[in-house]
Amino acid sequence: MKPRDLPKHLPDTALAAHAREPEDLLSPLLQGPAASLFGSPVEPVQGPVHGVIVGTLxxxxxxxxxxxxxxxxxxxxxALRARSVVDLHGPHMGQGVVLMFEQGDVHKPIVMGVLRGQAAWPLAEQPATVDVxxxxxxxxxxxxxxxxxxxGQASITLTRAGKVLIEGAHVLSRASGVNRVKGGSVQLN
Known part of the structure; x- marks a missing residue:
């Protein structure tokens, strides 16, 4: 639902609160003619699509x-909702993707892959990533x-400064061999 779809009798505060919903944060990317994304006006694809089309994630x-x-x-x-045969992640957003279409239906895209060698992320910072x-x-x-x-209530935190923080309601350290506690100083309670 967009603010324009809300009843006219709602106060402006309801419209302003609605405009901040998560799906509306992506509105500038998800709406607008295809020409604005690809530079020049393009005729709509007619009939079944056989082969691949390069699009943007x-x-x-x-x-x-x-x-x-x-x-x-x-x-x-x-934007069209698409299924994917490859794992897609935050850093892929803004990159070119290879699309095929279920039974040639232009409304049913399937992402077949991500084009390599593109640095097309439109914002100054890319989303945070973790390397595995x-x-x-x-x-x-x-x-x-x-x-x-x-x-739940348990966590293990590793920091860039070299700290290891173990927190939990109950912490148990058990070893079948030697269980050593070693450090510059060791404090108990």
Missing amino acids: LALADNGQTALVSFAGQPGHE DADGQRMVVSAKEQLVLRC
Whole structure:
């Protein structure tokens, strides 16, 4: 629902509060003619689409499960919801994507892949990312400033400064071998 769809008798404060809903934050990216995204007016795609079309990944919805895409000649003026055969993440937003269409239907795009070598993110800062390196034997998760593992009231926090913070309602340290506590100084209670 957009502010223009609200009843006219609502006070301006209701319209202003509604305008700040999360789906409206993406409105500038998700609406507007395809020409504004691709530079020049393009005729709408007619009939079934066979082959691929290169589009743009505008956003990820439904907790990253649904891609919102746009392409030259798309029907309508809003982003299309698309399924994907590849994992899409925040850094992919703004990049070109290869699209195919279920049974040639231009309203049912499927993201087949992300084009490499593009730095098309439209904002000054890209979304935050965490690097994961896994080879089946070892997994390394890296973050620039802080990494937090959290479950309910328990958490383990690793900071860039080298601090390891373990918090929980109950903390148990158990070892079948030697359990060492070593540091520049050790404080108990």
